[in-house]
Amino acid sequence: MIQPTRDTYIFRLGGGPYRRNRLLGWLLFGAFLVCALVAAxxxxxxxxxxxxxxxxxxxxxxxxxxLLWYIALLSLAGCAMVVRFQYALRAGYTREMLTLVGDDTITVRDLSHKNLASIFSVVATALTCFVVALVGVIPEMLLGWTLSLPHALLAFLSTGIAVLLSIVGLVITIPVLFVLLLGGISCVSFCCKMGSPHTYHLTDHASLMIDGFALAIHAPGSPESLVELDLLAPQDQRQLLDLLRARWIDAERPWNPGLGEEIAAALEEAVIA
Structure with missing residues (x-):
């Protein structure tokens, strides 16, 4: 913990979690890069x-x-998201992961390894959607076979059926491609926000909860943040919990009536760890 001023406390990402998450990130980056190179x-x-x-x-x-080009581009996009997470990790390790300012302001970064799972999930979902879109164009590929049938009547009937199926397939393919386009736009926002700092003002409308040794923060108009306390050094964990309890008591316990018990349980877990 660093205390640059009297009412400001800065907590950085612990060395062990930093190295572990960084290694996991580079492994995922390498996997995406290999997929991109193989597909290309x-x-x-x-x-x-x-x-x-x-x-x-x-x-x-x-x-x-x-499909191969899409896999290559999608894998490169996955690499870019991993690099963004690595940048956030570095910022949390060298600058701050959590900052308490005064009695009513907290700034946090979500630097959990679960971000890497989210990146993989985004890439896998995008690939699945594209495969579904390709399934819709299978009847159009069959047209090459139906047109080459030796019997004219059979060729006519099978081609007509393939054309009808192609129309049905386009009904599937076009919406899926539209969803992919919207998903690509939202991924840009997801990438920018991943690991970025979020500031919360601890007013009566804010909510703090500790569950599973993770601090959940919610405030109106702001996205919910989940901070895994085991990403901090053991000494920082106890200091942060003590500071939160002191502020909770001074603020007359508005954020969560049961926060005191949750902090006590988390302190016991921190001592055991």
């Missing part, structure tokens, strides 16, 4: 293996190349 290489190898003349139907090779 496979697409380059696949492109020369089939003709690129214009047709009225989709070639399965084109769909596969599009």
């Amino acid at each position: 290489l496979l697409s380059v190898l696949l492109l020369p293996t089939y003709p690129h003349a214009f047709t009225l139907y989709l070639k399965w090779q084109d769909v596969l190349v599009a």
Whole structure:
């Protein structure tokens, strides 16, 4: 803990959690980078293996190349999000992870390793949505097969069915692609906010709760933050809990009537750890 002024207390990310989360982050970064390189290489190898003349139907090779390019770009986006988290980790370790200012202001960063799980979940969800979108264009790939059938009547009937299925598939594909576009825009906001500091004014409308050795903070008009206390050094954990209890008592216990018991339980857990 650092106390630059009388009423300001700065808590930094502990050395052990910093190194652990940083290692996990670089491992995830490496996995994304390998996926991007492999997908790009496979697409380059696949492109020369089939003709690129214009047709009225989709070639399965084109769909596969599009999927590989998407995987490569999505993996690079995952790398960018991991780098953003690594920057936030560094800031929490060298500057501050949690700051108490006066009796009514707290600034926190969420630097939990669960952010890495969220990054993986975002990438996996985006990939799943794109695969669903590709499923919708499968009937358009079948047109190449139906048009080459030897019997004219069979070719006509099967092509008609494929066209109808293509229309149905587009009903699936277009909304999914639109959702992907909106998701990509929201991912930019998610990336910018990940690990960024959030400031809360501890008024009567604020809520603090400690559960599972994690501090949850909620205030109207601000996103909820969850700070894992075990990211702090053991001594900082106890000092922070003591400061919170003192402020809770001085403020006549408005944030959570049971916060005193929760802090006491957390102090016992900190002592045991």
